[in-house]
Amino acid sequence: MTIENAGAPSNLFYQSRQRRPLVGEARGIYIWDADGRRYIDGSSGAMVANIGHGNERVLDAMRTQMDKATFAYRLHFENEPAERLARMTASKMPEGLDRVFFVSGGSEAVESAIKLARQHTLAVGQPDRWKIISRYPSYHGSTLGALALTGMELMSRPFEPMMREMPKVPAPTCYLDRDGLSMEERGLRYAEMLREEIERQGAESVLGFIMEPVGGASTGALVAPDSYYRRIAEICREYGILFILDEVMTGAGRTGRFLAAEHWDLKPDIIALSKGFAAGYAPLGAMVAHNRIVEPVLANGGFIHGYTYAGNPLACAAGLAVLEEIERRALCDNAAEMGALLKTELTGLKARYPFIGDVRGKGLLTAFELVSDAQTMTPLPKAMDAHVHLVEEAYSRGLIIYSRRTRGGLEGDHFMVCPPLIVSREQIGEIMAALTDSLDAFADRFGLPRGNG
Numbered sequence: 151m152t153i154e155n156a157g158a159p160s161n162l163f164y165q166s167r168q169r170r171p172l173v174g175e176a177r178g179i180y181i182w183d184a185d186g187r188r189y190i191d192g193s194s195g196a197m198v199a200n201i202g203h204g205n206e207r208v209l210d211a212m213r214t215q216m217d218k219a220t221f222a223y224r225l226h227f228e229n230e231p232a233e234r235l236a237r238m239t240a241s242k243m244p245e246g247l248d249r250v251f252f253v254s255g256g257s258e259a260v261e262s263a264i265k266l267a268r269q270h271t272l273a274v275g276q277p278d279r280w281k282i283i284s285r286y287p288s289y290h291g292s293t294l295g296a297l298a299l300t301g302m303e304l305m306s307r308p309f310e311p312m313m314r315e316m317p318k319v320p321a322p323t324c325y326l327d328r329d330g331l332s333m334e335e336r337g338l339r340y341a342e343m344l345r346e347e348i349e350r351q352g353a354e355s356v357l358g359f360i361m362e363p364v365g366g367a368s369t370g371a372l373v374a375p376d377s378y379y380r381r382i383a384e385i386c387r388e389y390g391i392l393f394i395l396d397e398v399m400t401g402a403g404r405t406g407r408f409l410a411a412e413h414w415d416l417k418p419d420i421i422a423l424s425k426g427f428a429a430g431y432a433p434l435g436a437m438v439a440h441n442r443i444v445e446p447v448l449a450n451g452g453f454i455h456g457y458t459y460a461g462n463p464l465a466c467a468a469g470l471a472v473l474e475e476i477e478r479r480a481l482c483d484n485a486a487e488m489g490a491l492l493k494t495e496l497t498g499l500k501a502r503y504p505f506i507g508d509v510r511g512k513g514l515l516t517a518f519e520l521v522s523d524a525q526t527m528t529p530l531p532k533a534m535d536a537h538v539h540l541v542e543e544a545y546s547r548g549l550i551i552y553s554r555r556t557r558g559g560l561e562g563d564h565f566m567v568c569p570p571l572i573v574s575r576e577q578i579g580e581i582m583a584a585l586t587d588s589l590d591a592f593a594d595r596f597g598l599p600r601g602n603g
């Protein structure tokens with residue numbers, strides 16, 4: 151069933167883009183539309199459905215909670231799912247990060263991080279610190295505070311007069327650099343750009359630095375050289391600025407560890423979580439902060455911030471059951487193992503499709519980028535709109551992948567292949583078969599060269 155002829159849609163969200171079929175059912179890594187056509191959820195929606203769809207344990211936990219209470223306002227009642235989820239979340243964080251603040255999504259988690267950081271600096275008597283440096287490209291959310299940190303010009307430009315844009319440093323896109331440096335040296339060079347920016351802004355005015363430890367949709371799963379992470383953390387410490395990790399997409403196991411921070415033993419001050427945290431079963435996110443950040447704020451009158459739905463018992467019951475499933479089924483390990491397999495398979499496609507310029511990612515946060523010249527990494531012509539057409543080829547073959555223009559959202563095309571963390575070896579094979587068919591059709595349509603692989 152499609153709704154193409156239904157006239158002007160009343161749901162504003164659908165007005166600006168191509169209509170899609172109505173969803174029917176979703177189970178495991180598959181979604182069926184209302185006509186019974188099956189799709190592989192090769193991107194877990196927007197890298198959300200980490201434990202797959204229709205998980206009975208999570209649904210049972212939600213039903214049980216629903217029968218008790220779906221809402222009790224946090225100023226009037228505490229609730230057990232929120233208490234248990236807070237404890238379980240804290241147990242998965244680096245030491246000291248055990249203060250959890252629930253929200254309903256990623257943008258809210260980032261907003262909360264910004265506000266806590268600011269209130270902390272006021273509480274410790276440094277009111278001149280208010281700038282949070284972020285990276286370009288990056289994505290931190292669409293509310294005005296999170297948008298001010300987001301490094302995607304096309305998204306923020308219309309709202310510039312209404313917000314205070316924050317300073318940006320280049321994201322460490324070392325794979326694009328053509329110089330004599332090793333990757334580790336490039337990593338250090340990008341990290342130094344943070345130091346330079348802090349100096350340029352005036353260190354006394356800088357409150358924090360925020361980054362996605364592995365890039366999300368804005369960079370297509372960008373992973374920096376190890377040297378970058380070490381140096382960035384040192385620079386934040388040296389200048390006494392807060393180190394904030396946006397783990398909205400990377401958290402809850404997506405990269406093969408519960409937090410991407412664990413790959414580099416990062417000890418941030420604040421972490422933002424959402425997406426895989428409740429894996430699509432409920433709108434939920436969290437900001438988790440170190441005790442040393444929270445205590446002065448509480449002592450200074452408390453955190454002046456909050457949302458009506460924060461700590462909602464039903465959402466927290468879902469989140470708790472999701473975290474239990476991640477543990478019970480060792481999904482972080484499966485993400486690491488299946489992610490390595492997927493990356494090898496995608497890298498293997500380069501021989502057959504010379505227009506695949508780069509394959510990157512960690513765990514099951516995996517992407518590939520298309521180019522017209524893999525040596526120079528020159529993007530495909532902008533007008534080709536590859537990021538639209540390849541996704542449509544895949545969609546018509548029952549495979550959902552997620553694309554964006556790379557390079558600041560302005561040109562270039564990358565594609566995220568990020569199935570749920572429950573994906574099996576055979577299902578990776580299914581994804582690759584549908585993707586290969588789609589790439590063949592895409593190459594034929596645009597007359598792109600083919601190799602012998």
Ligand SMILES: Cc1ncc(COP(=O)(O)O)c(C=O)c1O
Nearest residue numbers: 255256257289290291366398399
């Ligand atoms: C890294 C990152 N931060 C924040 C957000 C915003 O999350 P939400 O769309 O749930 O508000 C996203 C969403 O894609 C994200 O990927």
